[in-house]
Amino acid sequence: MMWEGSAAICINEKDEILMVAQEKPNEPELWSVPSGGVEENETFEECCAREVFEETGYRIKVIKKVHERDGITYKVDVHVKYFEVQLIGGEKKIQDPDQLILDISWIPISKISEIKMLFEEEREILLNYLQGRN
Numbered sequence: 001m002m003w004e005g006s007a008a009i010c011i012n013e014k015d016e017i018l019m020v021a022q023e024k025p026n027e028p029e030l031w032s033v034p035s036g037g038v039e040e041n042e043t044f045e046e047c048c049a050r051e052v053f054e055e056t057g058y059r060i061k062v063i064k065k066v067h068e069r070d071g072i073t074y075k076v077d078v079h080v081k082y083f084e085v086q087l088i089g090g091e092k093k094i095q096d097p098d099q100l101i102l103d104i105s106w107i108p109i110s111k112i113s114e115i116k117m118l119f120e121e122e123r124e125i126l127l128n129y130l131q132g133r134n
Contacts, residue, residue: 008085057092067129
């Protein structure tokens with residue numbers, strides 16, 4: 001069985017990226033971009049917008065797909081599409097139904113190399129994306 005999900009890369013005018021912190025048992029806050037699993041009859045784009053809203057309270061518009069990742073996470077086959085998204089409204093508010101989110105932050109893109117990441121492979125995806133923007 002394949003788990004499919006979407007992830008959002010949202011950068012504001014101050015060159016900060018929208019990230020959420022989750023806690024794993026006995027570990028400090030670990031950061032990732034807002035993401036989650038596709039629900040029944042939902043497109044990857046719809047999933048992306050819903051997950052950003054659920055995890056952060058922000059409304060976004062999907063601009064374009066920038067990366068696809070296949071791999072194994074927690075012994076499950078995963079397929080994740082990363083989208084470049086644009087902030088269009090809402091306000092910062094944790095309302096995650098899964099209650100996994102500890103914090104929401106706009107992190108300067110210059111810090112991506114240093115922060116503790118939930119998924120180490122995501123760091124490389126973000127750094128590659130940021131290089132391509134310039």
